[in-house]
Amino acid sequence: MSSSNTPSSTISPPALSSPVLKPLKLNSAGLGQSTTSKEKPAPVSSKLQAPKLSFSLGGSDNNSSKNTAKPATAKLSTSKLKPPKLNFALGGSKSTSSSKLATPKLNFSLGEMVAKPSLKPTTWSPTTTSLVLVKRELETHDSMSFTFAAADQTLFDFKPGQFVTLAVEIDGKTHYRAYSISSVPQQKQLRLTIKRVPDGLVSNWLADNLTIGDNLSALNIAGQFNSSDCQHKAKLLLVSAGCGITPVMSIAKALLAQDSDADIEFLHCARDKDNVIFHAEMQTLIAQHSNFKVQLLLENSDGFANFSANDNDDNATTNSPALAHQTGMVSKDVIQQLYPDLQDRTIFLCGPVGFMKAVENIAQESDFDMANFFQESFTPAADNKQQDDITSGASTESVMLYVPDFAVEKEVAQGSSLLELLENNGVPIIGACRAGVCGSCKCKVTSGEVKSSSSETLTAAEIEQGFVLACSSTVEGDITVALS
Known part of the structure; x- marks a missing residue:
């Protein structure tokens, strides 16, 4: 039987010979035959499909019916294969009649592939693990x-x-x-x-x-302020104030662990000795790394000379060196005095908004290359009042808030915080940082007007489409909002 996709060829029945098994021969008509019997084989079809080379992954599908009279055909195959196996098959036609010769197949099994259980995740996923x-x-x-x-x-x-x-x-x-x-x-x-x-x-x-x-x-870990994405020099100046030291400490420890060539200066500002976070940890890092230096700038340094972090921290090393410190506020003179090589460094800055603005101004006045200046907004919110500074601007004038997806239609005070209005009216918006830096409260103003103090995490395209950060926006007139 010929196939429209494969040229047919005509072969004669296999020749009879002595009972001695002859070598297997491969010819253009298919797999050569040898016979151990003089018995005349049963008639075969006058036409067989030309042999073809096929590659299959998985078990052999052997559906050929049993022949009533078979020539002694050399056949290298197994009748049953357990998937998955790698099979190389010569010939592809299946015998469907007892009078037709089943095309021989040559199968090479590389053994069964054993399915292995999926590997346990190596990193934490907030969607699955608390x-x-x-x-x-x-x-x-x-x-x-x-x-x-x-x-x-x-x-x-x-x-x-x-x-x-x-x-x-x-x-x-x-x-x-x-x-x-x-x-x-x-x-x-x-x-x-x-x-x-x-x-x-x-x-x-x-x-x-x-x-x-x-x-x-x-939720997922996030943040654009980081030492991986922000390209930096080998020499760095880390500047922090108050609890703004938190992300900067992570950067310092990671750089010290990964880059032995890093030259890190750390300036931390605090009210007094009792408000210096990570005092003992900084002492330990100084003792371990000669390329790490810390300078404290205290508004009030009374009693600091006699203060030892070892008294309050069991993990501090016994002979930790004292931290260098001086009294005063951050200023251009202080920065230039402490860091005469400022232009050779990359600055990472985190702290209250007023503090960061002061440091930014100092850098600009010092003709610092602001391409090497990175800062994180860090303003802890009075989070049960939710943006008191924004909400305090609310007037006695009323405007309408519409959130169609959540059936919200409410008269609200003009100048109110958009985040507060959405939360108070049952809209499931996430206000995480509440300082305009994380982007979790992004929403879309489809009509109306808001006044925004931050768009830090938004792209130009998102701003053009009407997206705002609810935590940094106040309602100025009738407004319609969508979460996406």
Whole structure:
């Protein structure tokens, strides 16, 4: 039987010979035959498909019916193969009649492939695994480090300087807050250092209520302020104030661990000795790394000379060197005095908005190349009042808020925080950092007008399409909002 896809050829029945088995021969008509019997073979079709070379992965599909009279055809195959196997087949036609010769197949089995179980994920995934608190550590009178492990003991993969958003349930309501990471990547523990906030809700609740063994859900780790994406020189100046030291400490430790050639100067500003977060840890790093130097700038340095972090930290090394310090506020003169090679460095900056603006102005006045200047906005919110500074601008004039996807149609005060209005009216928007830096509260204004103080995480295209950061926007007139 011929095939429209394969040329046919005519062959004669295999020749009869002596009972001695002759070598197998391969010719243009198919697999050569040898016979051990003088018995005349049963008639075969006058036409057979020309042999073809096929490659198949998996078991052989042998559906040929049994022949009533078979020539003694050399046949190298197995009748049953367990998938998956690697088969090379000569010939592809299947015998469907007892009077027709089944095309021989040559099968090479490389053995069964055993299915292996999927490998356990190596890095933490917030969508599948919660965080478990394994350690609480007091840093200062109003700041505390919380160390978490993944419930499945996977590693935490992130970029030094980034933050994670926690989902915290308080009185039956879930609140989202972003906290900078103070540990280094690729470890089984994740450390968040959190400072109490006046009238705060989530930060204060964590300090007062979270205990060892408690579980928390979280969102993905994120943040554009990091030492991986921000191209930097070998010489760096890390500048922080208050709890803005958290992401900067992560950057410092990661660089010291990864780059022995890094030249790192660390300037940290605090109110006084009792408000220096990571005092003992900085002493330890100085003792371990000759290329790491710390300078403290204190508003009030009374008693600092006699202060030893070892008194408050069991993990501090016994003979940790004292931290260099001086009294004063950040200024151009101080920066130029401490860092005469400022132009040769990359600056990473984190702290309160006013502090960062002052440092930015100093850099610009010093003709610093701002392409080497990176900063993270860090303004802890009074998170039960939700942006008091924005909300305080609300007037007695009323405007309309429309959120069609959630059946919201509400008269609200002009000048109110858009984030606060959405949260209070049951719209499931996430306000994590509440400072215009994480982008979790991004929403789209389809009509109306808002006044925005930050668009840091938005692209030019998103701004053109009407996207805003709700935490940094106030309502100026009737407005319609969508979450996507």
